[in-house]
Amino acid sequence: MKYLHLIWAALFRRKTRTVLTLVSIAAAFLLFGMLDAVRTSFDQAGKSANGAQRLQTGSKLSFIDTLPQGLGEKIAVVSGVKSVAYANWFGGAYQDPHNQVFTFAVSDNYIDQYPEVAVSADQRKAYVDTRTGVLVGEKLMEKYHWKVGDQIPLQSNIFPQQNGSKNWTFNIVGVLHPTDSSVAFYGQMILMHWKYFDDAVMKGYNNGQVGWYVTRVNDVNQADQVAKAIDAISANSDHETRTQTEAAATASWMKQLANIGLIVGSIMGAVFFTLLLLTGNTMMQAVRERTSELAVLKTLGFSDRGVLSMVLAESVLMVLLGGVIGIGLAALLIPGVSASSGGFLNLPTVGASSWSLGIALMLAIGLVVGAIPAWRAMRLNIVDALAGR
Amino acid sequence: MTFLFNLLVLVILAVALYVWVQLPWFVVLALVVVFAAWMALTRRGRQAASVTGVGVSTLKQRLGSSSVVVIGIAGVVGVLVALLAMGEGYAETLQKTGSTDTAIVMRGGSAAEVSSVLNHDSIVVIEQAPGVARDKQNKPIVSGEIVVAANLPVNDGTPGDEGSVQVRGVGEQAWALRPNAKIVAGRMFQPGMRELVVGQGAQRQFVGLQPGHEVKLGTQTWNVVGVFASGDAYDSEIWGDANVIADTYRRGSSRTSVFAKLTDAKALDTFKAALASDPRLQVDVDTTLNYFSKQSEGMSKVMRIMGITVGSIMAIGAIFGALNTMFAAVAARAREIATLRAIGFRGVPVVVAVMLETMMLALLGGVVGGLLAWLIFNGWTASTLAAGTTGQLAFTFRVTPSLLWEGLKWALAIGFVGGLFPALRAARLPVTTALREL
Numbered sequence: 043m044k045y046l047h048l049i050w051a052a053l054f055r056r057k058t059r060t061v062l063t064l065v066s067i068a069a070a071f072l073l074f075g076m077l078d079a080v081r082t083s084f085d086q087a088g089k090s091a092n093g094a095q096r097l098q099t100g101s102k103l104s105f106i107d108t109l110p111q112g113l114g115e116k117i118a119v120v121s122g123v124k125s126v127a128y129a130n131w132f133g134g135a136y137q138d139p140h141n142q143v144f145t146f147a148v149s150d151n152y153i154d155q156y157p158e159v160a161v162s163a164d165q166r167k168a169y170v171d172t173r174t175g176v177l178v179g180e181k182l183m184e185k186y187h188w189k190v191g192d193q194i195p196l197q198s199n200i201f202p203q204q205n206g207s208k209n210w211t212f213n214i215v216g217v218l219h220p221t222d223s224s225v226a227f228y229g230q231m232i233l234m235h236w237k238y239f240d241d242a243v244m245k246g247y248n249n250g251q252v253g254w255y256v257t258r259v260n261d262v263n264q265a266d267q268v269a270k271a272i273d274a275i276s277a278n279s280d281h282e283t284r285t286q287t288e289a290a291a292t293a294s295w296m297k298q299l300a301n302i303g304l305i306v307g308s309i310m311g312a313v314f315f316t317l318l319l320l321t322g323n324t325m326m327q328a329v330r331e332r333t334s335e336l337a338v339l340k341t342l343g344f345s346d347r348g349v350l351s352m353v354l355a356e357s358v359l360m361v362l363l364g365g366v367i368g369i370g371l372a373a374l375l376i377p378g379v380s381a382s383s384g385g386f387l388n389l390p391t392v393g394a395s396s397w398s399l400g401i402a403l404m405l406a407i408g409l410v411v412g413a414i415p416a417w418r419a420m421r422l423n424i425v426d427a428l429a430g431r
Numbered sequence: 432m433t434f435l436f437n438l439l440v441l442v443i444l445a446v447a448l449y450v451w452v453q454l455p456w457f458v459v460l461a462l463v464v465v466f467a468a469w470m471a472l473t474r475r476g477r478q479a480a481s482v483t484g485v486g487v488s489t490l491k492q493r494l495g496s497s498s499v500v501v502i503g504i505a506g507v508v509g510v511l512v513a514l515l516a517m518g519e520g521y522a523e524t525l526q527k528t529g530s531t532d533t534a535i536v537m538r539g540g541s542a543a544e545v546s547s548v549l550n551h552d553s554i555v556v557i558e559q560a561p562g563v564a565r566d567k568q569n570k571p572i573v574s575g576e577i578v579v580a581a582n583l584p585v586n587d588g589t590p591g592d593e594g595s596v597q598v599r600g601v602g603e604q605a606w607a608l609r610p611n612a613k614i615v616a617g618r619m620f621q622p623g624m625r626e627l628v629v630g631q632g633a634q635r636q637f638v639g640l641q642p643g644h645e646v647k648l649g650t651q652t653w654n655v656v657g658v659f660a661s662g663d664a665y666d667s668e669i670w671g672d673a674n675v676i677a678d679t680y681r682r683g684s685s686r687t688s689v690f691a692k693l694t695d696a697k698a699l700d701t702f703k704a705a706l707a708s709d710p711r712l713q714v715d716v717d718t719t720l721n722y723f724s725k726q727s728e729g730m731s732k733v734m735r736i737m738g739i740t741v742g743s744i745m746a747i748g749a750i751f752g753a754l755n756t757m758f759a760a761v762a763a764r765a766r767e768i769a770t771l772r773a774i775g776f777r778g779v780p781v782v783v784a785v786m787l788e789t790m791m792l793a794l795l796g797g798v799v800g801g802l803l804a805w806l807i808f809n810g811w812t813a814s815t816l817a818a819g820t821t822g823q824l825a826f827t828f829r830v831t832p833s834l835l836w837e838g839l840k841w842a843l844a845i846g847f848v849g850g851l852f853p854a855l856r857a858a859r860l861p862v863t864t865a866l867r868e869l
Contacts (some may be wrong), residue, residue: 106682
């Protein structure tokens with residue numbers, strides 16, 4: 043620490059070069075920050091403590107097959123089950139059929155299964171009292187400039203009403219505020235009353251069916267047994283079920299979208315390899331240039347190890363500086379990226395885990411790229427170096 | 432003054448880069464020819480050539496730092512090309528599905544097949560509409576099809592991992608409607624039997640889809656009897672008899688969509704008008720080519736944006752790396768360059784020489800990166816849950832010549848920016864200062 047000013051001065055000995063290198067490093071870590079945000083957003087989905095208490099039960103046949111409503115009562119009496127709610131896919135679109143909005147028709151107690159999603163008490167009451175009432179995610183409210191009390195038209199691309207029209211009208215009575223990043227997608231969601239939906243939909247379209255059940259268990263450790271018990275209810279019937287924890291269900295869903303981890307990993311590999319080369323090269327140059335200065339330091343009595351650690355500290359400091367700027371930029375840019383993707387990507391800002399992983403990487407890269415120049419500086423022969431040999 | 436000059440250079444640079452990215456290959460070729468002619472025929476040009484020669488001959492001594500430029504740019508180009516190849520492969524698979532002389536009819540307002548339902552009466556009306564081609568027995572070439580999803584265990588997953596596959600119930604005319612689809616192993620399913628033929632892509636992705644095996648679809652057990660190949664989106668599907676599938680999934684006589692062969696591409700308007708004016712129907716009509724291309728739009732746009740964003744950020748990193756290297760190279764050769772200028776070489780040849788050197792390194796990097804992307808990723812199979820379908824769509828990364836060309840242009844652009852400022856510095860440094868410099 044005593045020599046920080048010395049290291050700092052050495053770092054900015056050639057301003058242009060250092061600044062250029064810093065920008066390179068910052069660019070690499072900007073990319074790291076963004077990609078890591080993507081990775082964590084896929085990783086985190088459904089992985090909160092509450093998520094582990096929830097089980098999702100869907101049709102074993104496929105995700106578009108439905109289940110009878112009566113199954114809920116049977117699930118409710120399985121031992122270890124605290125409460126059961128159900129939901130159905132509505133397939134809503136706003137203004138344009140391609141402008142899809144995630145809309146679920148849900149049972150009245152559905153939102154109770156998600157304590158991480160906050161709804162104020164009076165809005166909750168208004169929702170229960172209004173047949174055509176919907177709860178809308180806060181991000182969605184912002185996106186379309188809706189306010190509580192608005193009446194909004196939604197098109198369903200699956201379900202027509204009794205009169206054959208696929209245009210539905212709903213009243214916004216409340217706002218969903220996700221308080222945990224693992225349920226962030228509730229900020230983009232609309233929840234409507236399943237009962238209203240089932241009554242109003244054209245005969246023959248739904249027939250009292252539900253899409254999936256969400257069950258809360260009393261004890262997380264018994265989740266697997268409860269899941270098996272739920273599946274056992276409808277084994278060998280014509281509506282066999284598959285019950286998974288929320289995290290497992292989300293993970294298998296994400297896997298179907300694409301192998302995110304592999305793609306992200308290979309990009310990061312390419313980026314860091316490139317970065318290593320760039321910084322390593324700069325450090326080599328810097329040390330080569332300062333040969334005589336380092337020799338003077340040694341003449342003054344700095345030990346071999348002291349010179350080694352100073353050069354190492356310099357390279358670590360450089361990577362840290364650039365890296366922190368890069369990840370900081372990523373943290374600034376990510377909300378913009380999420381917004382411009384129109385709800386397709388919902389990235390969390392750079393979290394503590396991304397920061398710590400990033401900083402660990404910076405330290406490691408700094409040490410690796412500083413190793414050879416530092417080694418050279420340590421082995422420097424004072425007489426030769428001063429003579430310029 | 433210096434500041435204004437730098438600003439001007441930046442603005443010109445931005446414009447030049449924008450134009451550069453839009454340039455077609457023949458303009459680039461013409462530029463290269465003009466440049467070569469300048470080098471060979473004018474005095475300045477010959478001077479530039481000789482200065483470049485000196486620079487290139489000393490490259491060996493700067494091998495370490497020069498290879499940084501090459502590898503940095505190779506990294507950018509490799510990643511960019513790979514990401515774009517993913518979008519390209521995805522879009523291509525959907526865009527070559529269907530044709531202009533077959534139509535798909537779905538219930539009005541349905542964004543995709545899976546959300547459409549057509550009842551038996553509508554199907555009969557659609558079959559008899561004008562514009563539909565007929566076969567030798569004068570039967571309309573029409574197939575009422577039903578699309579459902581099924582969960583099957585995936586090939587390279589952990590046990591219990593299931594993926595979604597699109598199951599299509601087809602009529603006997605389905606093959607006439609899709610001349611691309613051919614049985615490549617086993618045999619065709621027999622109408623009325625619980626038999627399936629599977630697409631090649633689906634067979635690769637899911638476990639147990641070999642002819643002779645049994646799979647569970649819905650609540651029933653089915654026999655896989657054949658494999659078909661079509662080279663497009665249908666490759667990811669499983670086909671069975673429409674009536675049997677409708678029974679299994681309790682859909683009665685309704686179907687999700689009707690595919691119709693038209694007498695020719697122009698008959699679409701007649702066909703469409705006839706269906707639109709029929710009060711018994713409320714349907715959307717489109718060519719199959721159009722329908723499938725539209726499904727790919729959103730996703731391939733997202734993939735392309737992702738590729739370009741990642742590529743741009745990496746390119747910024749690489750540009751500064753190149754700048755660094757070339758500044759160092761210029762500094763190392765400052766005396767040499769100043770000597771040249773002192774004996775009468777002008778600024779332009781010096782600028783050109785430094786630029787040429789960087790561009791050559793960049794070109795090398797671009798070639799290496801493109802080659803790597805091609806070697807590693809071309810033909811790589813990936814799959815995703817496609818928009819508008821209920822199953823996995825298998826597609827392969829396609830590293831096309833046009834993508835490689837795009838990658839090369841990026842490489843040269845990075846080289847251009849990375850070389851320009853050091854070159855200007857070399858040309859503008861006062862000779863006396865430079866001669867004194869270490």
